[in-house]
Amino acid sequence: MFRRSLLATAMATPALLALGARPARAEMDITRAASFIETTGQELVAVINANQAVAQRRQRVAAVLRKAVDVDGVGRFILGRWWRTASPAEQQEYMKLFEETLIRNLSARFGEYEGVRFSLGRSQQRTEDDALVNTIIERPNSAAFSLDWRVGDVGGQPKVVDVIAEGTSLRLTQRSEYSAVISRNGGKVAPLLDAMRNQIAQLAAREGR
Template identity: 80%
Template sequence: MPDVTLARRLFLAALPALMAGPALAQAVDTGRATTFIQATGRELVAAINGGGSVAQRRQQVAAILRRAVDVDGVGRFILGRYWRQASPDEQAEYMRLFEETLIRNLSARFGEYQGVRFSLGRTQQRAEDDTLVNTIVERPNTAAFSLDWRVGEVGGQPRVVDVIAEGTSLRLTTRSEYSAVISRNGGRVSALLDAMRNQVSQLAAREGR
């Protein structure tokens, strides 16, 4: 299948909600953004390093990420101009698949083995009305890596609007990949949905569920 990085969110069923634009991210001050990422990081580490099976810890991590990430806003940004070309049913299915894969991929970055550590780096205000919070993730027997979290205020609450791993933006990279899949298939959003379903199935099989 095409090389695509993906994810899921349950979308509101009503047509007006489907057609309305997502809440736009507003500026959030650096102190609030830092506190938000610090608290989120602590939750993630506690879930990963806590008791329970791998599957239970993975579910806890997924629940934390769903609360922290502006999945609707990121998903619609990534689909770009193709959002309005999609039917309401395609929009709803896209958001479902997008959240599924996004959460699985972000969860995988933290790993499933206990002993994960999470530390804060530099925080800076950006011109794009969001704040960039740098973190370092350390896992057993694996080199530490950097994750930058772009944080904006969405609906009055700080939310992650992008994740930058080793200098690569998740939403920009994924937007380019999604657009390429649709373009190669005659502009059909349904072709992207097929690729996303396949990717979700592969991820689930790899995780043993």
Template identity: 75%
Template structure:
């Protein structure tokens, strides 16, 4: 659900052994380069408007989820996100595991976020301040309003990837989702003897669970 994006506990559920639910998040890819504040703000403004239009549309929930998913695929550097989150384990994984991980990561990310965004209506989005924080990214503040709920602030880190602005992290109440996700993915692997395959199994289970819920 949309409020989980700003909850103090973050949108990430705790990851346990294989089969525990995963909730994907955005991360900061090492390949990102600086993007000026005006361009970053315009990018987030356009992305937010697209998301709100899809969320508030009159289409059935399943169709709205697909529309949201399309926006997210354009907005997020999924490849850079996935590589950063897996960290050193990406280099340790076999080529087959790397390929499987990236496929599962994108599917998990898009299914989770599109399902949550796509279930809401009556959402409003406004742009706040944009400021360059490091040599690699610009932070853009947004305010999200929902019916019968207090407005909340969500910060988006934007970097330039392949010549285009992309979302590389989300900051919810001061918590970086990229770092939280990396830590939780690493914990799953560490608790299972350093096996990347344990994380892949958990991700496969999560994708199956999401698909089953969407099919209800």
């Protein structure tokens, strides 16, 4: 029921220099976002292609993703208006479950394959605050697939704030699904937490741990 989707980074300046300074600055921001995704992608590829058991590779993939993704920001965005109605204990539990759900889902997408190759596609400025970096993931005996990473500046560091697969945004899809669960249960967050626990149990069973 809950799936995928996470990205963003940028800045700009004012007017008379708009013909020169603004484009140069935007270009620098795109370059920064693309460089960050390339570094993160190569880290993932090195881990995925390591000569280790699948479980070990998944754990290492998870560590790379935790470092690269703005888990707190994405998690709060996805819960949306329901964040304010959740109790402090529910907020804390939600963030813990969300991180595990997100990292397990993304790790499963990458962590089971060897011989993976990763290349950058086109980057584009989205707003003054974010950029979108396209990547192509190639796996043995499977069709290559495209992922777009939205990269933003979080505390002065580039972070993934959304992942877009097949035109579908992870965080918008999750936000809609999570909100639907809460709405069906009278605006209560607790049933969503139960559903997230069940999902984690299913993912763990599928992974054999």
